[in-house]
Amino acid sequence: MTDPLLSVQNLSKSYGALRVTQDVSLDVHEGRIHAIIGPNGAGKTTLISQLSGQLRPDGGRVLYGGRDITRLDMAGRVRLGLARSFQLTTLLPGFSALENVALAVQAREGSSFRFLRPAAAEQALNDQAMACLADVGLSDRAHRLAGSLSHGEKRQLELAVALATQPRLLLLDEPLAGTGHEEAAHLVDLFARLKDRVTMVLIEHDMNAVFALADTVSVLVYGRIVASGSPSDVRADPQVRAAYLGEEAAPC
Amino acid sequence: MTDLTQTLARPRARLAGRLKLALCLFAVLAVVPPLAHAAGEPFLIVVATRMMVFAIAALSLDLILGYGAMVSFGHAAYLGLGAYAVAILSRAGIDDLVLQLLAAMAASALFAAVTGAISLRTRGVYFIMITLAFGQMAFFFFVSFSTLGGDDGVALPARSTVLGLPLLEGAQGMFYATLALLVAVFAGLYRLTLSRFGRVLTGTRESALRMQAIGFRPFPYQLTAYVIAGCLCSVAGVLLANQAIYVSPAYMSWHRSGEMIVMLVLGGVGSLTGAMAGALVTIALEEGLARFSDHWRLGFGLVLVAVALFSPGGLSGLLRRLGLVRDAT
Helix, strand or coil: CCCCCCCEEEEEECCCCCCEEEEEEEEEEECEEEEEEEECCCCCCHHHHHHHHCCCCEEEEEEEECECCCCCCCCHHHHEEEECCCCCCCCCCEEHHHHHHHHHEEEEEEECCCCCEEEHHCHHHHHHHHHHHHHHHHHHHHHCCCCHHCHHHHHHHHHHCCCCCCCCEEEEEECHHHHHHHHHHHHHHHHHCCCCCEEEECCCCHHHHHEEEEEEEEECCCEEEEECCCCHHHCCCCCCHHHHHHCCCCCC | HHHHHHHHHHCCCHHHHHHHHHHHHHHHCCCHHHHHCCCCCCCCHHHHHHHHHHHHHHHHHHHHHHHHHCCCCCHHHHHHHHHHHHHHHHHCCCHHHHHHHHHHHHHHHHHHHHHHHHCCCCCHHHHHHHHHHHHHHHHHHCCCCCHHHHHHHCCCCCCCCCEEEECCCCHHHHHHHHHHHHHHHHHHHHHHEHHHHHHHHHHHHCCCCHHHHHHCHHHHHHHHHHHHHHHHHHHHHHHHHHHEEEEEEHHCCCHHHHHHHHHHHHCCCCCHHHHHHHHHHHHHHHHHHHCCCHHEEEEHHHHHHHHHHHHCCCCHHHHEEEEEECCCC
């Protein structure tokens, strides 16, 4: 088997006595969707935040493409192709949807120390941004302010912005939370299509989506990985059934 | 403070409207001297010049406060640096405006780069406090500068020349030179706020986390904006010294810094035109109310309370609400 794209080794993080990440190790291979599931408060978002560079772990290492990025900040990781989407949408509310995405394109294309030429007139930025909006199905909302979009549309925009950074590995923190039925189906479809281009780590509560998309599933309970394997293995694991699926296995 | 943060969080839109309004302001200003002469009140030209000088200062503050959400409480330091550049150079026999402007901007850039790099390590109230501290350090430096009059300040021998010509001698020349620089500063900042750089600055105001998540480190952009704002404010300082033919540390006291923030809040932050209008109105009110009563500050305070209560977006917010300016997206 080839080397993993992302390798997490013995990661740990505590807030006082509360150990939110305990000795977590996992490998994510290129071209796969690796889902992390677990009950509320299991430390999923904290884990993603450490992978994206927003939080610094207390111990352990994060290797990306064979390189130790444990101490690299978020902007540095994004430039290496490691992008994330946020569970609570973090958009620029006063920017239009198009501008939100165009800014992400601008971040990786050319210097931003340009002071005179209007950025809105840069066709290259707008074209690439429009393509990302089209990917997530938001083309007709391009000129609406991000702050005025519906909740589901914000989720889609959040994803378009992440895609605009041209990630090699995308960390998705509950991308379907709060989306309507149709939007969710659209996004699941999109992830399936993106799989060829982008490796994904997916945190999601929607079990139908997880089992439809994921190649590997890891189960996180109280900051510890209790099981990891193919979706069918994990589904059959008695420990997992007891800890997690038992209470939320009912189709939603 | 809450009003200010609310105002900062307001979406940034209004494009064509604010540009049109600014052009109207410039047009009105341009006809002030002939009208003042016709009305037999030539001192109005002097008042209008002061108004425009502070409009330049307020514009520069709007770049960091309105667009960058960096609430600097020490911005008057650059007014003082500009003014003292004139005093020091004219004492050394250099009385050309262009050279004085260059020196003022260079000194301000240096001061802004050093103090900004330190201040930007902090956020929120701490940023306000540390910029205030640096501003006061500059103030006390010039207070104790006894060869330049110390606390009392120093009168200049004459106004600066422009490339050897005494263009600033008369009130009218001073007025139009100030207007020209005001238009130039406005135009430059207007372009800048729409540029790639401006987008990064505004984006950081809206969400620093989002900017990092798409690969930007905000610090170099914020520091650059801080330096540009300092340079532009020193232009106002150079003009202020020339207008008054007098320089004193009072130009850079923290009261002045506070007054500049008041101008922005009054006019509305983050639109440039609002900053300019706020400065014009503030100085006009000061001059106007001072003629009625020594207690004019009370009247001005009431105006500010009314703005805070009824129009949190300042004058530009009021115009928008009345439908005189439409939001252009």
